[in-house]
Amino acid sequence: DAGVIQSPRHEVTEMGQEVTLRCKPISGHNSLFWYRQTMMRGLELLIYFNNNVPIDDSGMPEDRFSAKMPNASFSTLKIQPSEPRDSAVYFCASSLVRTRGNSGEQYFGPGTRLTVT
Amino acid sequence: LAKTTQPISMDSYEGQEVNITCSHNNIATNDYITWYQQFPSQGPRFIIQGYKTKVTNEVASLFIPADRKSSTLSLPRVSLSDTAVYYCLVGDSRNTPLVFGKGTRLSVIA
Numbered sequence: 001d002a003g004v005i006q007s008p009r010h011e012v013t014e015m016g017q018e019v020t021l022r023c024k025p026i027s028g029h030n031s032l033f034w035y036r037q038t039m040m041r042g043l044e045l046l047i048y049f050n051n052n053v054p055i056d057d058s059g060m061p062e063d064r065f066s067a068k069m070p071n072a073s074f075s076t077l078k079i080q081p082s083e084p085r086d087s088a089v090y091f092c093a094s095s096l097v098r099t100r101g102n103s104g105e106q107y108f109g110p111g112t113r114l115t116v117t
Numbered sequence: 118l119a120k121t122t123q124p125i126s127m128d129s130y131e132g133q134e135v136n137i138t139c140s141h142n143n144i145a146t147n148d149y150i151t152w153y154q155q156f157p158s159q160g161p162r163f164i165i166q167g168y169k170t171k172v173t174n175e176v177a178s179l180f181i182p183a184d185r186k187s188s189t190l191s192l193p194r195v196s197l198s199d200t201a202v203y204y205c206l207v208g209d210s211r212n213t214p215l216v217f218g219k220g221t222r223l224s225v226i227a
Binding site for chain 1: 151153155158159160161162163166204215216217218219220
């Protein structure tokens with residue numbers, strides 16, 4: 001398997017523009033996670049899907065952020081409108097969750113480095 | 118969610134064994150303990166996971182005392198390439214995802 005695939009790898013955009021990040025999880029995995037990482041705040045969980053259904057979106061910063069998972073092999077994270085403070089590395093991860101208490105080994109993608117000017 | 122506490126940073130010389138301890142006083146009965154490693158400009162990578170006593174794989178060992186309120190990740194004979202941030206996470210019995218803290222930044226010196 002190619003692992004978790006994310007695109008684009010780098011994105012530079014101007015404030016106010018819409019940004020869409022894409023993720024293809026590992027085939028067979030039933031859970032997908034979107035994270036954001038900055039030096040100041042570390043690695044933050046934004047949203048978590050299980051079987052394509054959003055389970056916990058409490059980490060989504062505000063209404064400007066939205067995430068979808070239309071099928072088991074694709075997810076998007078959209079920021080509209082983008083702001084400079086959204087600049088960060090965004091990671092997508094997938095896992096196979098089997099039992100309670102065990103979130104399963106998460107496989108992370110290479111990340112998308114977003115810069116909003 | 119069970120909260121974890123681990124040292125912010127550690128230094129070690131090449132060839133030494135490194136032990137990173139993580140505290141998780143309010144761990145729940147069904148929680149697992151998981152460690153991840155992150156290199157610069159990469160996503161975190163799973164290292165090891167355990168529930169109790171000792172777990173060992175080709176990369177590391179994980180020691181968990183009987184009360185499970187702490188755990189220790191042991192890296193044998195570290196090399197420069199082990200320089201990374203190491204995260205300790207504890208699973209929530211409600212099956213919500215693990216939360217990454219600040220991690221421990223390990224610097225291996227030649």
